[in-house]
Amino acid sequence: MKGLFNLVIVLSIITPVTIFLGYIIMDEGDQFTSEHYMVTALSTIPFIFALLVKFLMSGVDKE
Numbered sequence: 001m002k003g004l005f006n007l008v009i010v011l012s013i014i015t016p017v018t019i020f021l022g023y024i025i026m027d028e029g030d031q032f033t034s035e036h037y038m039v040t041a042l043s044t045i046p047f048i049f050a051l052l053v054k055f056l057m058s059g060v061d062k063e
Helices: 002-026 034-042 045-057
Strands: none
């Protein structure tokens, strides 16, 4: 179970970075708009949920 959470966390860290770099490549380095930042920020939501679930499940394994 611990490995699954680590995999989800790694994937959810890679997603916003990939989206951000994808916008740089697609826009050929042009200036970002607020939509670019909003989509990048929204893509961090799975990371927050993964950390929350990992924190809530951390005491379950010990009992």
